[in-house]
Amino acid sequence: MTMDTLVALVGVTGALFLAVRGLQSRGISFENKAAMAVAWVVIIVLLAFVLQRFAA
Numbered sequence: 001m002t003m004d005t006l007v008a009l010v011g012v013t014g015a016l017f018l019a020v021r022g023l024q025s026r027g028i029s030f031e032n033k034a035a036m037a038v039a040w041v042v043i044i045v046l047l048a049f050v051l052q053r054f055a056a
Helices: 003-024 030-055
Strands: none
């Protein structure tokens, strides 16, 4: 496993953990949870891309 992959995995895992904890702690509707999930997916993808570029 290269350093690039490791950095990307750590970033994605951390962001996913925070997203899941945030969704569990709120009493919100499914539609709002779905919108938040889409936003988190975009954030996670961008974070992984940026971290991978910095590690290269």
